[in-house]
Amino acid sequence: MSLGDNIHCHMKTIEDISLSGRRVFVRVDFNVPFDEKGQVSDTTRIVAALPTIQYLIHQGAKVILASHLGRPDGEKNLKYSLAPVAKVLSELLKQPVLFLPDCIGTDVQRAVQALGNGEISLLENVRFYKEETDNDENFSKELAKLADAYVNDAFGTAHRAHASTAGITKFLSPKVAGFLMGRELEFLGKKTAHPERPFTVILGGAKVSDKISVIDALLDRADNMIIGGAMAYTFLFAQRHRTGNSLLEPDKVDIALAAIQKAKQKNVNLLLPVDSVITDLVDFETRTLGTLQTVGLDIPENMIGIDIGTKSVELFSKIIQQSKTILFNGPMGIFEIKDAAKGTFSIADAIAKNREAISIIGGGDSIKAINESGHGKDVTFISTGGGASLEFLEGKILPGVDALDK
Ligand code: AMP
Numbered sequence: 507m508s509l510g511d512n513i514h515c516h517m518k519t520i521e522d523i524s525l526s527g528r529r530v531f532v533r534v535d536f537n538v539p540f541d542e543k544g545q546v547s548d549t550t551r552i553v554a555a556l557p558t559i560q561y562l563i564h565q566g567a568k569v570i571l572a573s574h575l576g577r578p579d580g581e582k583n584l585k586y587s588l589a590p591v592a593k594v595l596s597e598l599l600k601q602p603v604l605f606l607p608d609c610i611g612t613d614v615q616r617a618v619q620a621l622g623n624g625e626i627s628l629l630e631n632v633r634f635y636k637e638e639t640d641n642d643e644n645f646s647k648e649l650a651k652l653a654d655a656y657v658n659d660a661f662g663t664a665h666r667a668h669a670s671t672a673g674i675t676k677f678l679s680p681k682v683a684g685f686l687m688g689r690e691l692e693f694l695g696k697k698t699a700h701p702e703r704p705f706t707v708i709l710g711g712a713k714v715s716d717k718i719s720v721i722d723a724l725l726d727r728a729d730n731m732i733i734g735g736a737m738a739y740t741f742l743f744a745q746r747h748r749t750g751n752s753l754l755e756p757d758k759v760d761i762a763l764a765a766i767q768k769a770k771q772k773n774v775n776l777l778l779p780v781d782s783v784i785t786d787l788v789d790f791e792t793r794t795l796g797t798l799q800t801v802g803l804d805i806p807e808n809m810i811g812i813d814i815g816t817k818s819v820e821l822f823s824k825i826i827q828q829s830k831t832i833l834f835n836g837p838m839g840i841f842e843i844k845d846a847a848k849g850t851f852s853i854a855d856a857i858a859k860n861r862e863a864i865s866i867i868g869g870g871d872s873i874k875a876i877n878e879s880g881h882g883k884d885v886t887f888i889s890t891g892g893g894a895s896l897e898f899l900e901g902k903i904l905p906g907v908d909a910l911d912k
Contacts, residue, residue: 517691518682518911520558520657525565527623531653532558532684533670533906535660535890536573536591536628546594554890556598558659558684559626563601568621570652571595571628572609572670574663580636592628603628609635610648618652632670639668646673659684661691662891664906665898671906681910686890691907693866693887694898702830702864703729708822708853710735711836711871714758719900724833725768730775730825734814734838734849738779741766742803750784750805777822781815783839783846788812793843813839814849823856832857834876835869835896850875858884868895 534555541547555571562569578586592605604621606614609629618627629652632638637645646669650656656678658664663671664687675681683691698705707728709717714737725731733741736753743749744762769776784805787796800815814822826832834857838849854872857865858881867876868889876882889895898904 516912517688517907518680519688520561520682520684523655523680523682525562525567525655528567528655529570529618529621529653530562530567530655530657531570531572531649531674531678532562532657533660533663533674534558534571534573534684535662536571536588537575537662538591540590544590546590549594549598551890552591552595552598554686555659555684558657558686559595559599561685562657563599563624563626566623567655568618568623569626570618570621571626572632572649573628573660574633574638574668574670575631576633578631578633580633580639582634586631586633588628588631595626595628599626601626606630610645610652615651632668637669639666641667641669641673643673643676645669647677649674650677653678655679656681657684658682658906658910659686660906661687661889662894664891664904665894665902667905672909675909679911683907683910687907689887690889690891690895690898693864694868694889694895697831697864697866697887698724698727698833698899701727704829705831706730706732706825706829706833708732708734708826708832708834708857709836710737710838710850711869712736712753714740714755714761717836717896718758718761720835720896721765722768723899723901725765725772725774728774730777730829731769732777732822732825734779734818734822734853735836736811737836738814739805739811741778745778748804748806749811750807750809752782752784752805752809752811775825777825779814779818780821781817782811783813783815783849784809784811786810788840788843790840790842795843795845798845812843812846813841819849819852819856822853826853826856826863827860829860829863832860832863832865833899834865834867834872835899837871837875841871841875847875851879854879854881857881868892868899
């Protein structure tokens with residue numbers, strides 16, 4: 507079964523159900539970072555949930571928001587309280603948000619019963635109960651008691667079967683996707699399963715082992731597959747090139763060879779770097795490098811490949827320019843260190859410049875690179891789910907999505 511025909515692409519959304527006067531439990535992803543003063547330091551995830559929340563308000567729903575925050579390990583630890591998020595959300599919506607200091611129990615039930623149409627409440631961190639991650643049935647029932655309908659807008663946690671993402675749906679109906687979830691399914695699902703061609707996949711990062719399944723699944727769909735970052739050295743090593751002291755997974759050579767073979771069979775143009783920026787020293791702590799040099803396909807002994815070279819950038823950019831669909835996941839080098847970041851940023855540039863193509867960016871590092879390059883607004887879609895995006899692209903069924911009405 508190809509992903510495009512997959513049930514994931516035919517989920518009901520909030521536009522398919524009546525919401526007026528209904529108590530709606532909305533699982534969002536408000537797992538935001540905080541600064542030393544305990545203030546929310548990045549509101550991206552809160553802003554991303556606004557379209558769904560605003561739609562529910564306008565439809566006259568009684569909105570009950572639920573999220574996890576950090577890893578309180580099943581204990582009520584106020585360091586992980588969602589109270590500061592309620593404040594930020596209220597400022598963004600210009601409307602009061604009733605923060606409830608628990609997520610289950612009679613007090614919470616009473617408080618949500620009293621909500622008026624178009625009013626909003628935010629429950630305390632669902633991970634204050636270990637039953638959340640255990641997907642406990644009773645806890646799921648308690649959550650379900652709060653509402654008459656369920657909305658999942660937290661794609662980033664959809665690959666986990668937890669009480670608020672999966673268990674609760676056994677006891678609540680209807681259960682539908684929010685706008686953010688809908689867009690993730692559309693871009694990572696439909697747009698890559700039936701892509702406008704040529705479809706170019708750009709994968710990078712540290713390890714082949716993390717991306718084996720995604721490489722395999724995307725070789726079934728792509729026209730071009732570009733592999734950069736340290737991952738590329740395992741492929742080059744498999745082709746008997748010298749890789750010096752570069753990050754390498756010698757035990758994954760067979761996998762690299764199998765991918766090269768599959769690319770041939772499927773007529774996928776698999777591109778590896780033709781040159782690398784190398785150095786004799788990488789110090790991650792001080793973010794410094796030794797002397798830099800660019801070499802071709804072979805890296806001398808004791809030297810480390812840290813980025814793709816300019817010839818590779820040119821070669822990859824040309825392919826990117828000609829593409830109609832582009833998926834970018836993983837950096838081309840050690841982009842955290844300025845002198846090893848040029849390849850990643852150049853690829854981000856090339857993607858942003860192709861305004862004709864549908865460009866989809868996934869994975870924390872690639873998103874950071876695209877945003878830091880100032881091109882965040884020039885790409886078509888930035889995925890909010892790290893692990894969930896990869897699992898979805900692999901073709902895995904995500905429990906949080908599978909649980910929704912089709
Ligand atoms: P991943 O988590 O697998 O997406 O990998 C991201 C990490 O890969 C980043 O922290 C990069 O610094 C690292 N990376 C990319 N290219 C290289 C390289 N040539 N050598 C070492 N690390 C790399």
